[in-house]
Amino acid sequence: MTKPVVKVKQNLAQFKVGVDNVIFSVDTINNQLLILLVKREEEPFKEYWSLPGTLVKYQESLESAAYRILSEKITVNNLYLEQLYTFDHSSNPQFDRYLSVSYFALMRYEDATITKNIKSVAWINLDAIPTLAFDHNSILEYGYQRLRNKLEYSPIAFDVLPELFTLYDLYQLYTTVLGENFTDYSNFRSRLLKLGFLIDTGEKAHKGAGRPATLYRFDTKAFAPLKDKPLLFISHCSLI
Amino acid sequence: MTKPVVKVKQNLAQFKVGVDNVIFSVDTINNQLLILLVKREEEPFKEYWSLPGTLVKYQESLESAAYRILSEKITVNNLYLEQLYTFDHSSNPQFDRYLSVSYFALMRYEDATITKNIKSVAWINLDAIPTLAFDHNSILEYGYQRLRNKLEYSPIAFDVLPELFTLYDLYQLYTTVLGENFTDYSNFRSRLLKLGFLIDTGEKAHKGAGRPATLYRFDTKAFAPLKDKPLLFISHCSLI
DNA sequence: ACAAAAGTGTTGACCATACACCCATGC
């Protein structure tokens, strides 16, 4: 960043800055991808659903604001959050200019609970998103694209899963976001294990009937050398 | 974006917004990747090199500001530009808060000329970047990562190349950015042609001795169905 | 004729896919 220079102050725009979050949760049980939306109570776009957002306060960083939005609506243990894009809105020049910095977040549905006593906040299925306030539909679309890319190329799944998880948990996370037909479980399994950053803890998870599943742990150190390599989690060799 | 709501004005931060550009140019003749830097003439960081930046004026969008920086320093025909990241700087609370929105740009070195009469602006080899002002070294690093990713996964090369180009032009662009050993020319060639979005114009480029090269054109329509497919331009199937 | 630049072809090793099959547990 270039710090403001004193002598050129006259033309400079003053900005208000808002943060809007695209918050995804993965419901692996019902195989749903959900978005957290809030119903607006004021004009403009009164009664429309919108992405949860806020204006940035003094003494609060952008990222803090993003986390504040989250914590005002839900409580969650494991999540992934990153900045998405900054949208510029050349609004009426008689008002302050307005910038919207969007963030996207991912978590498991089972792991997130909407704070009590908050009405007009809901998890809505990605396939059933209505027309949202402002340009939030396109922000959401942009966030969904980023989510898919991140899941394919980065180990964000392990920020979202608990410390110990089964390979089936992982697989379900992937299929819910990317669709059922990106690869079958058997190949997914051998691919991930071959990469060598999943540690067999020896512990087993018992889920009712059936053979108990091995619990794995993500090994950050073993993953480090692969950090800059592309295309780790899914295979996309076929060009068509 | 959520529009400012009137009743909660007291706590809100006011921002100045700056734009900083990471401007890459590819010198395919000398196989160099260059960055446009400017030498600061004021404190802080006087005499340090820095990324070209500016504060955003009234009536000017973020992207306009990014283009303004460019056009004040260089003239260029074909370029690719996109937003990179928004950096937050919780500076002294008695001053306005400051946000830096960074952009990255790519062009060919042959195609870009530094505007006359501008001193202390230079193309500097990526391998010889000094310590820059502020946190510009990390912004640059972030931009370089994005550049490599974009080149691998998106057709940005065709925004940078002229309308008609040879496959060797394209290959040199890739090797200069990604390094010599990502694939050899023969394989690069057959891969790209198999994808079917490069049109043989029939025209030939004569560069002194040697067989004349076929000039190709990028076919946007033929590319469209591949837009959302990952991993088009380089192969990364091998996991190690 | 020869060098230089462009373009083609071939091969072995490896990987992805699809699918069939085996294992461990609760009831």
Add this chain to the structure above:
DNA sequence: GCATGGGTGTATGGTCAACACTTTTGT
């Protein structure tokens, strides 16, 4: 015993990297 969920194995076709080879031009 058997349904249920977890895990293993294998054959086939495709892809890629490496490298040798051919074609077309200028001098």
